[in-house]
Amino acid sequence: MRRSRALIISVLGALAVSGCMPARMPVAGVAPQSIDSFTYGRAYPAPPAASAPVAAVAPAPVAPVVATPVAAAYASLDEPYRLDAGDKLRIVVYGQEGLTNTYVVDAGGSITMPLIGAVRARGLTPAELAGSITAQLKKGYLREPYVAAEVESYRPFFILGEVAAPGQYPYVPNMTVESAVAIAGGFTPRAQRGTVKLTRPSESGTVQANVPPGTMLRPGDTVVIGERWF
16 A cells, blocks of 8 residues: 555656646636735735826917007107097188188088088098088089188097096197196096006097007097006
8 A cells, every 4th residue: 555655646746747737727807916815815906007107298388468559540640630520610612701601520520511511521631621622612503612621629538537527628739648637637646647548539440558648639539547556
């Protein structure tokens, strides 16, 4: 018996050394176990593999803020004056007392004269208006009319905000923002005095700009005095 048992042990040892023993087959679908599962007998998930570093995404470029230039309407005060509602004109038709008179540009931008009726004035210079009246009088009324037009009084300007008496005031030639403030009773204690907001009608539409107090005004301008915060 002892000899048989020793023979069996010898045969098994030889098979193990020669690699004939079947290898342990892997189990499909089983995730690799961590060392804790072997130590404590519980299945713990293996630590996740380190992920590849994510490349930093550069922020989208921000478009630069471009300051809007002051409108061309403020660039030159030598531009010819253009008529609008509220202007009072002296129209002289030489040799025609019935046509020579004072006319006011109405809300529609026209003046109304005998014989020819409504004549558009808005947007024209006084000289251009005189030329328009001359052309219409030639249409069967006068052979060689001679017409002159001049501004008798300008349309008012407006001043609002932090002044003692905001409102509408008659325009005076060569008026500045400072003189307009003086006409309106001066600044209030809360007024922002460094710059003011000026709104001006132009041929291309209404334009606005922040201007210093020494800026020259024009008829129809609106001045807004802001409030300071300190």
